[in-house]
Amino acid sequence: MGFMDFLRGQLIEVIEWLDEKGQLVHRFPAYDNAIKMGAKLIVRESQVAIFVNEGKLADIYGPGTYTLTTQNMPVLTALNSWKHGFTSPFKADVYFVNMSNYTDLKWGTTNPILLRDADFGMVRLRGFGNYSFRVGNADIFMTDIFGTKKEFTTDGITGHLKSMIVSSITDIIGESKTPAVELASSYEEFGELAVQRLQPRFEAIGLILSSLTIENLSLPDEVEKMIDRRTSMGALGNLDNYMKFQTAEAIRDVANNPGGGAVGTGAGLGAGMAFGQMMGQMMQPNNVGQQPSQQQPVQQQPQQPAPPAQPSTTEGQACTNSSCNHILQPNEKFCVECGAPRPQKRFCTQCGHEMNANAKFCSECGTPT
Template sequence: MPTAAADWRVSMGLFDFIKGQFIEVIEWLDDKGVLVYRFPAYDNAIKMDAKLIVRESQAAIFVNEGQIADVFGPGTHTLGTLNLPVLTALNSWKYGFNSPFKSDVYFLNMTNFTDQKWGTTNPVIIRDPEFGIIRMRGFGNYSFRISDPVVFLKDIFGTKQELTTAGITGFLKSAVVSGISDMIGEAKIPVADLSSSYDELSRLSVSRLQPQFSAIGLTLTNVTIENISLPEDVEKMIDRRSSMNIAGNLDQYMKFQTAESIRDAANQPGGVAGTGAGLGAGMAMGQMMGQMMNQMTGKSPEPQQAEASQQQTAPQQPTFQQQPGNKKFCSECGSKLTENAKFCSECGSKT
């Protein structure tokens, strides 16, 4: 027959088994990249007076049969009817209730999730005041954190075991790209000036996108625009216009080009002499272009240029200085006449 000692050991063993099924400590340690974690209680009951450990940058939420109940911030909490008022009311617990209970416990990571990438999958079409309709691409990063754990748990998490950043960044990235694209289009900043406006556009993006993030319990803490790229043909057009602006005065530009050509020619086997004809043609072409540009802009050519042009186009005439009644040069051969001469001493013509 079993003795009293044997009965006691059986009773203690059963008590230990039952006690082992009750959860006495609830905590979450590993939170790398995880936004929400469901504590694995399963069918185990939570012991009344159990310890709930919520670390810094965490929040814990008790959910009773799908209904959000009590929320706990950082600290060590001893669970009881006093600090579980909503759960107590939902289950109609009496004061001093001390029986184990069942509840889903969710931990939320309240840290700032940084370096989340965004980028345009397809080109974004905008209207530029200088180049017209163009396509652009952009990329950068953003940061966010959970600001309202109740709203986020209700609207985003659902009943999953855990939620990582990878499970939500697709949705957030689409919102960021759409908001930045709309903002750049509405800002009407010329594409040539976009690179100098990245900081301003980033700050505007935060304020513009914040309402969408707040609606799901998040806070958008930062947006960074790293680069906005343009099609290759638009970049080449900008380079050509930059070259024209750098050249400035066309005459000075042609002189610069000539000096560069002379330097390059000196390094060639034929030397400068071998390229003289080409340089002369280039300088003449430069003068013609200068005159054409002046005509298009309504400017008259420079005095030196006008004089040179007249010297090139006007026929050469003998530079005789003739005055009525007192000739100094023969009108036939151009020889210099002596004073009061009546005939030229060279050709004999009458003066």
């Protein structure tokens, strides 16, 4: 088996690589790292081929087809001091670097971000989104990140990139001091600022941050419930008018439910009294068209002198003589003005209600006298 591999190493004619999903760097599997002079090198679009000789980066090839000779391999030729072209194999590592854009990579906060909010105080914020990047400088990436591995995928670097992204977004949100209820309106601005800040750090390792998107910044459930309650209160508008409307609705419901019993009757009476008080306050001149918080203070009016007392008619009964207006005292059996006898108390034979002396019908039940 080893001998067959050796023969295949001597007969290699084409050096190429078909991109694989998620793979950034691939080393060409030449037997004993021996590549035949005169072989064909095929570099596809969005690829770069790099020759490494004894741990040093030598020649770099962009997209195209090349015949490996001493003329188009100047660095590798100089490193090996080849003065004459020959067809014997030479030893070198060939790496293909994928320069295409890697999209839809996810980032998210592992732990909540603690921030200070003007409305809710200290809040914990979580966020997630996606980003895309590509290799911008193959030399720097191979030297600082790749090393001497056989292959390199996005899984080997996304953890590091995610930490950089979360750290930058945390700083941006904290410095902006944007209220928690207004974060959703700033996702795009935060993403653009994050790209500007992160680009130099990406370029330092040979990468380019193509885009970054913030999909969501979420608050704890307790804070979201508080926001929902505040939104509900705002939707009600004028709370004073809303309470009056609710009271009127309650009175209507009680009136439409006559079978509610004593409890329902008591609730209806209470609601009616409350509604009457509110209507009385609303009809006061100083309160018309004003909110409770906007009512003007009631000015003190100067006290007027009390009117003279009028003679009371509750001490006795009126004389039965229609032409006499004398009021009989409790101890008078006859009118001292006209001599008419004192009227006797009369009671309804049907309901027992006390009636006036001249009444023809009971004022309580209508029974004729």
